[in-house]
Amino acid sequence: MGTQIAKALINHNFKVITAGEGRSARTLDNIRNSGITDTQSLQNTVEQADVILSLTSPEGSLKMAETVISCLKTTSNRPLYVDLNSNTPALSLSMEQLFSAIDVPFVNGAVMGASKDVPDHAVLVVSGIYRSIFIKLFAPVFKIKDAGEKTEAASAYKLLFSMVNKGMNALFFETMTAAAHFGILDELNESLQEFLPGTYQDLMKTTPTYPQHILRRIDEMKGLADMLKSENLPHIIASGTAETFERVYRSGIFENENPEGVIETLQNFNKLSDKK
Amino acid sequence: MGTQIAKALINHNFKVITAGEGRSARTLDNIRNSGITDTQSLQNTVEQADVILSLTSPEGSLKMAETVISCLKTTSNRPLYVDLNSNTPALSLSMEQLFSAIDVPFVNGAVMGASKDVPDHAVLVVSGIYRSIFIKLFAPVFKIKDAGEKTEAASAYKLLFSMVNKGMNALFFETMTAAAHFGILDELNESLQEFLPGTYQDLMKTTPTYPQHILRRIDEMKGLADMLKSENLPHIIASGTAETFERVYRSGIFENENPEGVIETLQNFNKLSDKK
Structure with a gap:
């Protein structure tokens, strides 16, 4: 799913970056072949990004949020954090709290459809008070559904x-x-x-x-x-x-x-x- | 539903009879206009019929069966009795027992569809060991579905x-x-x-x-x-x-x-x- 979303963004002239450290040779090949820039470390990615899209498993999403937050503590960069994993509503609320404590705007999202359906048929559902930033930026790239201002709504x-x-x-x-x-x-x-x-x-x-x-x-x-x-x-x-x-x-x-x-x-x- | 089924049978040259006694003027008009023969009493109907089709409410079906059985006790006629009401499987089994006690073959049935769908779109589902008599007689008239030999299956x-x-x-x-x-x-x-x-x-x-x-x-x-x-x-x-x-x-x-x-x-x- 991550690769498909990155490709769609790159096709619309967005610069997509990721952290290559600790990933398999095959994933690194994949990253290079997709036109994604490897910043090496997650710390570098977090410091350079305007928007962070989290695409991992529902179980991995909280861990990812916590790791990003610990990187954000040593930088003044305040990117928009968008969780696109299929979390429970309760988990999305907990993550929002963690991010709002360090003044990072949080958007909750979910992808309806399979990887192969991105960007033409899959729909990105987003919710929360900062969702309009996401919608404005990415409306030309994806099919987006606005699920309203309640953070948990997308989940x-x-x-x-x-x-x-x-x-x-x-x-x-x-x-x-x-x-x-x-x-x-x-x-x-x-x-x-x-x-x-x-x-x-x-x-x-x-x-x-x-x-x-x-x-x-x-x-x-x-x-x-x-x-x-x-x-x-x-x-x-x-x-x-x-x-x-x-x-x-x-x-x-x-x-x-x-x-x-x-x-x-x-x-x-x-x-x-x-x-x- | 009864009228629609009678009309379809009459169109296929079956003689359809019913008991007019105790019914409203409007129903009697309806009976005459549909080409149904009024035998006056239920006793007459039961004595003359080769096949009895019961079309009443699920609640009325047991009462109807009992009334017909009391008429059958004073005649040697042994018509096929077909219950086409939406009964529970348990009720269909009780009725079959009552009829088998007086050597009357019983078929359980149900109509899938509305009155207006008879005979072209509605389906008459029938079950029980005597269902093939029903199917052979009426296959040219109705869409019939054979639900097998278990009596309760049609219900x-x-x-x-x-x-x-x-x-x-x-x-x-x-x-x-x-x-x-x-x-x-x-x-x-x-x-x-x-x-x-x-x-x-x-x-x-x-x-x-x-x-x-x-x-x-x-x-x-x-x-x-x-x-x-x-x-x-x-x-x-x-x-x-x-x-x-x-x-x-x-x-x-x-x-x-x-x-x-x-x-x-x-x-x-x-x-x-x-x-x-």
């Missing part, structure tokens, strides 16, 4: 988007479990496909990926349910989605499966009734 | 179909509740519509009907959850759907609303955050 946005995608699959998984029990899985699927053709079209992108990714999605949906709980929001469908994925994972019906389509993925639920 | 079919439609709405309702809280309802909807256009297309048929019909759907989804529980099937999403509709109903956000589209319906969730 909530990404999680809630994900909830719809994943909740739809959980709904189908529970329905197919019952359909298999009554011996009508194929017939029901045929009717659903006929009456809800658009929904099946959208499921094509996600459903066949479940055999491979269900464990990760259990974690994501637990994180979502925790976020809703901590905000005193209703979370029965979100919690039920996590629980449904856990049940399906434990059933083993997706083990060693590599389905090509929605129907083929859902047909694995027939194994549940075979077991009886 | 489960209809309920599980309904579960997908309703579960999708509950998923959106919980998501929109959270989106309104974070002040990003319109933005999130825009993205969802862009990334899941097919799903929104399918929601157009159902979502705008919730302000008017949510109370009835709470009951339907409770019935579905009970069915799943009684079969020892997972029911967390089904129960969550009923609970979500109850929460939305109690919130009052749909009161006096008559939305035209999906987005307009979902925008009512903004009222939840206004209340804070």
Whole structure:
């Protein structure tokens, strides 16, 4: 994702810098080939940057923020810090506090879409009181969505988007479990496909990926349910989605499966009734 | 529904009879205008019929079966009895027992679609060991789906179909509740519509009907959850759907609303955050 975003910026004549120290030979090649300037150390990057974009894992984002903050303590440079990782709303608020304590403007963001979709189809969602600086600078480069001044909004946005995608699959998984029990899985699927053709079209992108990714999605949906709980929001469908994925994972019906389509993925639920 | 089915049968040269006694002047007009023969009493109908189609409310279906059975006790005629009401699987099994005790073949059925969709688009789902008699007789008239030999399957079919439609709405309702809280309802909807256009297309048929019909759907989804529980099937999403509709109903956000589209319906969730 970082490389794609850097390339898009370079295509729009932005200078992109990064710290090469401690990175693999392959990453260094990648950096050079993309037209990114290697400042060697993170300290140099932090001192020279007008804007810092953090693109790492959700788990790595707080560590990255803390490391940048310790670099900022020995310089008067005050760049805009933009976290583009898929954090929880709570984590985005903690990071904002850390940055505001040293007078660094913070923007919370999330990328909707895959690396390959940058810059034409992916959308960068941003929120927080400094988001307009980001929008003004980068509107010519990316598709940007303004999620408003609440810092945590961009994180909530990404999680809630994900909830719809994943909740739809959980709904189908529970329905197919019952359909298999009554011996009508194929017939029901045929009717659903006929009456809800658009929904099946959208499921094509996600459903066949479940055999491979269900464990990760259990974690994501637990994180979502925790976020809703901590905000005193209703979370029965979100919690039920996590629980449904856990049940399906434990059933083993997706083990060693590599389905090509929605129907083929859902047909694995027939194994549940075979077991009886 | 009964009239539409009678008309389709008459168009295919079937003789359709019914009992006019005790029915309103308007219904009697309707019967005559449709080409249905009035045998006066239910006893006459039961004695003359080769096939009896029961089309009443789910609540009325057992009473109808019992009344027909008491008529059958005084005749040697043994017509095929077809229940086409949206019953629970458990009720369909009870009815089958009653009919098998007097040697009357029973077919369980359900109609997928509205009256106006008969005969071209609605589908008659049938199940049970005598279903092939029904299918052979009426395949030229209706779209028929064979749900197999388990008697309860046609009822489960209809309920599980309904579960997908309703579960999708509950998923959106919980998501929109959270989106309104974070002040990003319109933005999130825009993205969802862009990334899941097919799903929104399918929601157009159902979502705008919730302000008017949510109370009835709470009951339907409770019935579905009970069915799943009684079969020892997972029911967390089904129960969550009923609970979500109850929460939305109690919130009052749909009161006096008559939305035209999906987005307009979902925008009512903004009222939840206004209340804070």
